[in-house]
Amino acid sequence: MSLVIENIGQLVTLDAAEHDRPIRTDAALVIEAGRVAWVGDAAEAPAADSRIDAEGAAVIPGFVDSHSHLVFAGDRVDEFEARMAGRPYTAGGIRTTVAATRAASDDELRARLRHLVAQARAQGTTTLEIKSGYGLTVADEQRALRLAREVTDETTFLGAHVVPAEFAHDRAAYVDLVCGDMLTACAPYARWIDVFIDSGAFTVDEARRILLAGRDAGLGLRVHAGQLAADGGVALAVELGAASVDHCTHLADADVEALAASARDGAGTVATLLPLVEFSTRQPYPDARRLLDAGVAVALATDCNPGSNYSSSMPLAVALAVRELGMTPLEALAAATRGGARALRRTDVGYLEVGARGDAVILDAPDYRHLASRPGVPIVRQVLVAGEAAQ
Numbered sequence: 182m183s184l185v186i187e188n189i190g191q192l193v194t195l196d197a198a199e200h201d202r203p204i205r206t207d208a209a210l211v212i213e214a215g216r217v218a219w220v221g222d223a224a225e226a227p228a229a230d231s232r233i234d235a236e237g238a239a240v241i242p243g244f245v246d247s248h249s250h251l252v253f254a255g256d257r258v259d260e261f262e263a264r265m266a267g268r269p270y271t272a273g274g275i276r277t278t279v280a281a282t283r284a285a286s287d288d289e290l291r292a293r294l295r296h297l298v299a300q301a302r303a304q305g306t307t308t309l310e311i312k313s314g315y316g317l318t319v320a321d322e323q324r325a326l327r328l329a330r331e332v333t334d335e336t337t338f339l340g341a342h343v344v345p346a347e348f349a350h351d352r353a354a355y356v357d358l359v360c361g362d363m364l365t366a367c368a369p370y371a372r373w374i375d376v377f378i379d380s381g382a383f384t385v386d387e388a389r390r391i392l393l394a395g396r397d398a399g400l401g402l403r404v405h406a407g408q409l410a411a412d413g414g415v416a417l418a419v420e421l422g423a424a425s426v427d428h429c430t431h432l433a434d435a436d437v438e439a440l441a442a443s444a445r446d447g448a449g450t451v452a453t454l455l456p457l458v459e460f461s462t463r464q465p466y467p468d469a470r471r472l473l474d475a476g477v478a479v480a481l482a483t484d485c486n487p488g489s490n491y492s493s494s495m496p497l498a499v500a501l502a503v504r505e506l507g508m509t510p511l512e513a514l515a516a517a518t519r520g521g522a523r524a525l526r527r528t529d530v531g532y533l534e535v536g537a538r539g540d541a542v543i544l545d546a547p548d549y550r551h552l553a554s555r556p557g558v559p560i561v562r563q564v565l566v567a568g569e570a571a572q
């Protein structure tokens with residue numbers, strides 16, 4: 182089956198080979214067998230089995246959200262209200278969700294997860310990474326990853342999210358568990374391992390041990406670092422060749438230099454910025470301009486989770502990146518698509534050129550910059566995943 186999207190007013194291909202022409206006007210796009218088969222001027226579009234008339238709208242690559250925590254139960258909106266009233270955000274709120282998640286049935290977790298994935302899809306997300314991290318027992322972490330695997334291949338073992346309450350007086354025993362039985366049980370369901378480095382979570386030394394154990398088990402590496410302080414996590418991520426270090430709100434100059442050097446090496450460590458977290462915790466935003474000007478590879482993701490940010494909106498992340506992080510609209514869109522793909526070491530998604538997966542979003546707007554200038558409106562008209570209309 183082939184599909185042609187015709188009458189595209191503005192097609193953002195983000196084709197790396199055509200740096201001078203990442204955007205086409207009066208374009209058409211053909212998807213065949215799930216892959217982009219042809220891109221060109223609308224007047225020259227080949228015939229196809231079916232067609233979509235974009236009616237002059239902008240078409241962009243589907244968003245690649247490389248950071249989310251969607252397997253959980255319970256609700257923390259009271260905590261949000263208290264935070265807005267002045268109480269500071271701390272990592273300890275995660276334990277509230279852990280208790281609710283352990284008490285939930287598989288069906289409850291699955292129903293919530295599928296609902297959240299559908300919401301992300303409706304906002305243009307076509308590739309989605311999902312972490313465990315609200316179980317924190319061998320069985321509950323494995324269950325979270327098994328459920329996440331039902332909806333995405335990009336699953337991440339985050340047993341090292343926080344130290345659970347029952348190990349509060351013996352952190353070393355919990356790190357042993359994460360590196361031992363928990364990793365063994367979870368690795369078959371995970372592509373990645375991640376550690377939350379924070380004064381309320383894990384130290385750099387603990388993280389090193391956990392990440393090396395994960396690497397030995399065949400998992401790729403990701404790190405949460407620099408959310409609330411320059412904590413040394415970025416240097417660790419670069420040293421170990423992590424695919425991504427996420428948050429990067431607080432960075433030392435040496436961190437920026439290390440990330441830039443790693444980007445020059447090719448498959449280096451991406452700095453993934455999560456501005457919805459700063460929005461939802463009323464913290465200072467990361468400085469994307471500093472990173473981009475230094476040559477760092479930057480991605481944008483949501484970090485959708487029940488505590489520090491309960492929004493899965495990639496369009497809002499793009500708008501915040503332009504409004505608050507110093508990115509141009511094109512830089513922000515590229516970070517939310519190609520950048521996310523790079524953070525997941527994927528070469529098949531995040532752009533629209535021949536050979537890429539047919540993940541395309543038709544906007545309800547004539548220009549992609551409306552993503553930044555019209556936050557909060559339903560700007561996604563139609564979402565295609567591998568050429569199929571998303572449910």
Ligand SMILES: [Zn+2]
Pocket residue numbers: 248250405484486
């Ligand atoms: Zn996170």
